[in-house]
Amino acid sequence: MMNNMMLSPDTALSAMQAGQVNSDKTSSLQAQAKAAAKDAELSRVAKDFEAVFLTEMLKPMFEGLEVDGMFGGGKGEEVFRGMMLDEYGKILADKGGIGLADNIKAELLKLQEAQGKGEPK
Secondary structure, three states, X not given: OOOOOOOOHHHHHHHHHHHHHXXXXXXXXXXXXXXXXXXXXXXXXXXXXXXXXXXXXXXXXXXXXXXXXXOOOXXXXXXXXXXXXXXXXXXXXXXXXXXXXXXXXXXXXXXXHHHHOOOOO
8 A cells, every 4th residue: 555655846856867877877887798798708709719820830830740659640649639739729829829819809899890880891
């Protein structure tokens, strides 16, 4: 059961403005969270690309290595070496890599901004 409580126009206006401020803060926080998630995703993609690039750069270094005849060689070592190089690339990229990820992220941001403004790709 509701009491017959009347708000004065000033009180009603203050309450509406407070609701608007809270709504503005909420939408601002949501926009910040969305931007942070987008930034994190771009960083991850750029770092992954750098890891793949580094892996491809490492492959020729290992092609000329001879394998131990007794315990090495064969398809197993080929598969393992590929996996090992993938992990080397990831580790190098995680430790700072060669600075490629930062440049890739900057270019991706430029592309997204251009798409957001409706400019041609």
